[in-house]
Each structure stands twice: as structure tokens, then as C-alpha cells.
Amino acid sequence: MTSLHKCIIVDDEPPAIRLMEKFIEKVNFLTVEETFTNPLKALQYVEANQVDVIFLDIQMPEISGIQLSKLISQDIKVIFTTAYSQFALESYDMGAVDYLLKPVSFDRFYKAVMKLQESKMTDAITVTEEYFFVKTDGKNKFVKIFLKDILFVEGLKNYVSIQLKDEKIITYSSLKSFYESLPSQGFIQVHKSFIASIKNISKIDNDLIWIDEHELPLGNTYKKAFFEKIMENQLLKS
Known part of the structure; x- marks a missing residue:
């Protein structure tokens, strides 16, 4: 049985959230836990709940997606979704899984989330008693x-x-x-x-x-x- 990645979506544009929800519903190893238009509320949520993946817009009020990604647990995978290409290099330097430019197509989205599966396989470590x-x-x-x-x-x-x-x-x-x-x-x-x-x-x-x-x-x-x-x-x- 495929284990699920618990996801949240953070974007100040509701139509962008709905598109990500639609895409995630088509992938059997992803599930949407919550969505947020306010990044500070998203931060409160991840501090109190298990989250595996954040689909994260960059330009938002109060704090940016880049700033939010620096505040969350290092175990949470980040996939940026934005209309601006100039942040791509900084996002990869921070260890983001991928960087999706809006408007996001499903095939590009799917390539990004498949990296989650690849990283999970890479993460596997076999430990003996010693x-x-x-x-x-x-x-x-x-x-x-x-x-x-x-x-x-x-x-x-x-x-x-x-x-x-x-x-x-x-x-x-x-x-x-x-x-x-x-x-x-x-x-x-x-x-x-x-x-x-x-x-x-x-x-x-x-x-x-x-x-x-x-x-x-x-x-x-x-x-x-x-x-x-x-x-x-x-x-x-x-």
C-alpha cells in the first residue's frame, strides 16, 4: 500500500488553491489536509500538526513563501508555486523539491510530485543492530x-x-x-x-x-x- 504524503496548500489566490486541490486529488500518494490564504495561519498549523508537503506561493501579504519556508520544520518538503521566475535560484538553494511557474499544468505538477517519491526511496536506510x-x-x-x-x-x-x-x-x-x-x-x-x-x-x-x-x-x-x-x-x- 502506498503511504500518503499529507499536504497543505498556501496561496493568497483562492483559484490557485482550487487548481492545486484538483491536481492533488488525481495523485494516489497525496492528500490535502488544509488550505490557507494566510501564511501566518499556515505556520501555526504546521507547528501543531503533521505535514509532509507544502505547496507554497511566494508573493503573499505579511510574509513571503520564501520567509515561511525558513520558519517551518526541515522535514517538511516544499514545492513552490508562483508566477515569478526570479525566485527559482533562491528556492533551490533552500532545498525546495521543485519550483512550479503559474499557470501550472498537470503534467508539470506530476513531474514535481514524483520527486517526492524519488526522495523517499533515496531516504531509505537499512540499519542492522550495530x-x-x-x-x-x-x-x-x-x-x-x-x-x-x-x-x-x-x-x-x-x-x-x-x-x-x-x-x-x-x-x-x-x-x-x-x-x-x-x-x-x-x-x-x-x-x-x-x-x-x-x-x-x-x-x-x-x-x-x-x-x-x-x-x-x-x-x-x-x-x-x-x-x-x-x-x-x-x-x-x-
Whole structure:
């Protein structure tokens, strides 16, 4: 069964929203959760709900689509929809999946959303009990990483940075997909951009976590699950 990508549409022009809704209805791996003409309301929604993909206009009142994309979780894929071609380079620099120029045709839309499926396949990581391989900068270059050596993982839009004891490895993946591939007993998401190795946490102080000399933020959204997990692992005693 094909897993669904939960989508929202953000555009200050209702006809453009209706067109995107019509296109999405034709694709079996997409589903529309909500639509917004106000980008600030869209921001509130993504902070409280699971969203996989945003179809995002660029020129809107209050904040632009470019600005909004900088505020949302790095795990959310962005497909820009706009009548202006001059923003294309900036959007790709920010890791957008695609950039659709209005008026958008269905065949061009479909090519864009197929990239979501391709990136999902690329994200897949096979993890054994002790190690896994990740693809790095070369076409056929893979690096073996032992789970015990991971300090933390940082999301960098369409990439993740894996911090080891003595080096850092960067590979193409969403943070969400990477986290789902890791053993849950050894790792915990502590912030929208960070996953921590539980056994390597040395200190916790309010909204900060220390792993060796590294300081990681502890996000409010993740605090409850984090403290429940570390109590399970007996890292803290009441």
C-alpha cells in the first residue's frame, strides 16, 4: 500500500488553491489536509500538526513563501508555486523539491510530485543492530557508521549531518526518515533539527542538552517524550 504524503496548500489566490486541490486529488500518494490564504495561519498549523508537503506561493501579504519556508520544520518538503521566475535560484538553494511557474499544468505538477517519491526511496536506510551504510559525496561512495559512534544527528533541509566522535558525515535524507530508521531504544528526537544518542548525553539543564562538548537545544514539543525516555533509561533519578 502506498503511504500518503499529507499536504497543505498556501496561496493568497483562492483559484490557485482550487487548481492545486484538483491536481492533488488525481495523485494516489497525496492528500490535502488544509488550505490557507494566510501564511501566518499556515505556520501555526504546521507547528501543531503533521505535514509532509507544502505547496507554497511566494508573493503573499505579511510574509513571503520564501520567509515561511525558513520558519517551518526541515522535514517538511516544499514545492513552490508562483508566477515569478526570479525566485527559482533562491528556492533551490533552500532545498525546495521543485519550483512550479503559474499557470501550472498537470503534467508539470506530476513531474514535481514524483520527486517526492524519488526522495523517499533515496531516504531509505537499512540499519542492522550495530551499523549501517550511508551514501556520501561520490556517486558510489558509501561510509559504514557504527551506531555506538553516533553522538547526534542534525537536519539540514534535504540532508542530515551525522556527528561522530571524531568526524562529521553528511548524507542525503530527511531528518524524519533518518529517525524512523534508527533503533528507538538508543536515540531520541530532542528538537525539530536534532536527534540525540541517549547513552552519550552527559548533562541536561533546562532547555539545553550536552553531548561531549556539543550543546543541543531541547525543544518544548519534544520535552515530555524526552524525559519519559531518559527515565526509562535511568539517566535521571527522582
